[in-house]
Amino acid sequence: MALVDLGDSPPRVESDNRRPRSDSESITMTSAQEVQILLRFLSQDAKVPLAQAMAKVKDLREDKLITPMEIAKSDLHHLTTLFGDEKLARQVLNAAKRVSKKRLSSDVSTSSAVPSPPAKRAKPSYGIAMDPASYEASLALPELHLDLDVLKEAVVYTNRAPLVLAFAVTLLKYTMPEQPLSSRLSLAQAVCSANSQSKAKYIGLQAGKTAEEEGWGEGQPVITVMGRDIRVMKRWGYEWKGTDSQDDFQSTQGTVTADSEDTQPREVKPTLLRIMTDETIVQDPSEIAQAQQQPALWGVDLEALKRSNGPVAPGDRNNSTTQLPIYKPEPTRAYLLKAFESQSDKTVATNTKKKKLSEQREHNLGLLLVALEHLYGSWAATLSSEDLNKRAWNWYAKVRPEVKQGAAGWGGKGNVPLADILDLRKPTS
Template sequence: MASAQDIQDLLRFLSQDAKVALAQAIGATKKLQEAGLVTPDQIAKSSLKDVQVIFEDDKIAKQVFNSARRVSKKRSASDAPSTAPSKKPKPAYGESLTPAAFEESLSLPDSCLDEDQLSTAVLYTNRAPLVLAFAVTLLKYTMSKQPLSSRLSLAQAVVSANSRTKAVNLGLESGRSAEEEGWGEGQPSVRVMGRDIPTMKRWGYDWEAKEEEGATQETIKAEPDEMFVGKEPALWGVDLEALRKSNGPVTVGSRNVSTSQLPIYTAQSARSYLLKSFESPKSEPEGVASRKKKPSAVATKERKEHNLGLLLGALDLLFQSWAEVLSKEDLDKRAWGWYVRVRPDVEAGVAGWGGKNLVKLGDILDLRRPAQPPKPTT
């Protein structure tokens, strides 16, 4: 069964690459899914007749088929091995990094706490990464003893669960979820933004130690060592859909297990999503902007990271203002409502799936607890 991301990518391909009208693309999505033609590669490997059956209009069918072949060919060329000398690869996830070094590699941009700057800042993004930013920041206050890698993993689990619920409501996905089939039964869970997230305990993972012989970020044991008894273990958010596909148990008995074998939401993918998702709104008409020199990839990357720092700062100020008077449970209960009040406005229904719009950070600041007047002196 195609995932929500697969359907979103298919809609993007049809409407942008194949130039199919959005209404027609939406109508064809379900038929393509039923025919097992969800990606450009799958469409390119099929026949024109298969595509014509779905679109009926021969001109549109040829348009989609040829676009799929073009996109597929371009991807194949980009995947071909390069003859140029490659740079030394960065340490892969699980290779030679101590827990402390791994956590450092996941660092996010520093939060900007300048209220004057935040009050006028406006970002351009879609809803999913905003949920992710809310959840990551919320967990700093509700699960402060968890390392950043765990907070990123748990926050990504919230985003995925929310996306699946939305996809089902829009009719983009059907069938029972892994959670509904009971794949999360028996797993410990934590509550994040009103959702129960199944977790895996990472016994033996000491992210506060500067050096730890033989340990990497992957360390996980069937039983805790004596040194960890009484200490809250780090957690992974469990990907139940991946667990169902692997058709295996989530418990791990060996001392060191590669995380590539574990059905979890990885911290790196969540961090990468945050870093690339917050753009600046266009300040000029499209025609004028197109005549100007486009910013370099490095400048664009730096701008998005700067914007993420602004957003994290606004969220920090919001949660800080309430953390002093609310319990962790109440803070979690309110977080989703705050997100709903500031999320970008998009079209209703399938047309708004993945849509982007403005997020005013001043609106986030307005959700802070009102300043209390000083008590009168006697």
């Protein structure tokens, strides 16, 4: 299956079958909206498997076949060329005609009836219900400014999964600084989930093949985070960049350039910059600015993708295909905020104590993130993004909490002294 790129590409020569939209159909839509409309129609109405639908979005958008009405006015031969399968093309065409006919009938009946009050604007089935800048701000993680002496004395009590999340989220600030926080949280959760699945199989808690092993990720781009390959989806059309993101990028730009020149001669091989896919190989460090134009990413939840095309229980159909199979940042953030306890945490009886406990756990997360910033920051000027990625897992393994072996230790908690993380910093000479 070809690599999926859900975004815009250079225009190609129009075939005779391409048709400009009529005035009545002309709708101003963002790239993200077009992708949503197409995926919803193909997966729900035309019953095309979601993975296959994703692979055809780009071609349909290039041919300006976005809405069911536009697809219905196409012809079978042209759709067969696009889908590579006459049976599937006929299935899509019939679905488009059926949906278009229903909508026309609905429009006629509505126009002849008494005007109804305007409907409330529905929230999108996935994504954002606010402007991107506000959305990113709503996902902010605790930021603390503390002396190293204070950090060295701190100890957090947690299990391994949220510690992996914290390591990955902070790592991505240095290896993929062009990614917004929403993407970093999503990608970190993809890493954590893949690691948990692998561990569950290893200790015998999970049998059978994973969705990845069954090929559900085939066709999606791949990036490597903490040494683990994860499938991603490009968020074309998501314009989130603000002052903070550009400052972060500029702060690492010189470092990456210097690393490339010191460790990798230009004439030997290209520099792999941040997103490890064929389409983002940067041939020269002078092209680093181009990486800033890379789209934001979602981590793809392959198990959700598999479920969306599997058996659907009565009453669950609406939930199975109306949302894209991605790791959403909000649950990941919520998990991080409550995952890091103090050694003194005990059973809580009152609401006041619960509030204080919640605040303490958020504070502990802030302590951990500061320690990780010190760790990654100490090496960022020396190691390339690729090398930093490779070392991150080893650093995590050295400080993760001790738990029982095998299934008995699944979900087990332990102490993580932040001094152990700080000891991994690059030695100062």
